[in-house]
Amino acid sequence: MPRTLKRKLKTYQTSLGFYDQAVAAPSMKAALDAWGARSNLFHQGIAKETDDPDIVAATMASPGVVLRRPVGSDGPFTEHSELPTDLAGDEGKTKARSRPKKRPARRAAKSSRKIGDQDARKAAAAFAREEQRRDSARRKEEAARARRDKAVAAAQAALDKAKRDHQARVDEIDAERAVLDERAGAEDARWHKQRIKLEEAVRRARG
Template sequence: MARKLKTYQTSLGFFDLAIAAPSMKATLEAWGADSNLFHQGAAKESHDPDVIAATMAKPGIVLRRPVGTDRPFSEHAELPTDLGGGGPTKVSRKSKGPKTKKPSSRPVDQAAERKAALAYEREQRRRELERAKEEAARQKERERRQQAVDKAQAALDKAEQEHAKRTAAIQAEIEALEKRSQTEQARWDKEKERLEAALRRARA
C-alpha cells in the first residue's frame, strides 16, 4: 500500500526547496542534506496549499524557487534577481501570504493523495533503477580495469620467467666456459713445462 505523502520545505543556498515525500528521512535524502535540517529548525512540513499542489503534482522530485520569494515552485528555477537589495519587497510580498493562503481553504482530495503517493513510488523506483544501472556500469568498468591489470600482470610474470630462464642458461654457459678455460690452462701448464724441459736439455 502506498504511503501517504507530506510536503516538506527548506531553504538551501539561493533556493527554497520543496518536495512531496512519505517521511523526513526520505526528504533529507532527496535534498542531499548531510545533517538533520528538521532538528535544526531549518526545514518543516508545509501547509501552503499552492506548495502542496505543486509538490503533489511531481512527487519525489525536488522543486525550487528563488529564496525569499513567493514564486511558484518548479524543477528548474532561476537564481534570485534581487539579492542584497530586495528587503522591503520581500517583506511586502510575505505579508500578503498568510492573508490569502489558509491551510483549511482547500478540502483534502484523498484520490489525489493516493495518486501522488503512487507517483512518488514510481519516481523512487525510477531513481533506484537508475542507481542500479549506474552501479552496474561502475562494476563493469571495475571488472574491465581489473582484467586489464590481470593481463598486464600476467605478461610481466611471463616476461620475468623468460628472463630468469635465459639468465640461468647464460650462467650455465659461463660456468661451462670457465671450466673449459681451467682445463685448458692446466693442459697448457703441463705442455709448457714439458717443452721448456726439452729446451733446457737441448741447450745443455
C-alpha cells in the first residue's frame, strides 16, 4: 500500500495571483507540489494549515485537487473559480458592492462535522490517485520537453555543421583565388617584359 494512504490528510491554504487556493494533502511539501510552488510559501508566511470546516469539507471531497476562490472573498472553494469581480472594471465593482453578501446560514452546523476514519481513508486514497495523475502529467511534460530539447540540439548541431562546411568551402575558394591572383600577376609581368621586347623589335624593323 502506498505510504500516502497511511498518512492523515490536512487542509492547507494560500493566496497566489488572483486566487485563494486550498488543497487536502498529507504534508506541507505535498501541498506545495500540488500548488506548483517553487519556494516554501509556509516559511514566507503566505500559506498555512486551516481547520475551517467549510474549506476542510470542500478539499476532503476532492483530495489533492487544488480548489480556488477569488482572492480576498469568503465564497466557497471550487475547482473552477471565476476571476475576482474587481477585475471586470468599475461596472463589476458596482455590481459587487450592490450584491448582498450571502449569510453563512449553516456554518455552525458544519463546524461540528468531523472527518471519520472511513472518510479519511477514502480521502487519502483519492489524494494518492490525484498525486499519481499529477506525477504522470509532470513526467509526460518533462518527456515532451526532453524531446523538444533533443530536437533543438539536433537542429542546432546541423546548423553549426553547415556553417563550418560553408566556411571551409569559402576558405578553399579564397585559397584558390589567391593562387589564381598570383598566377595572373606573374602572367602580367611576363607579358609586360615580352611586349616591351617585341615592340622594340617592331621599331627596329621599321628603321
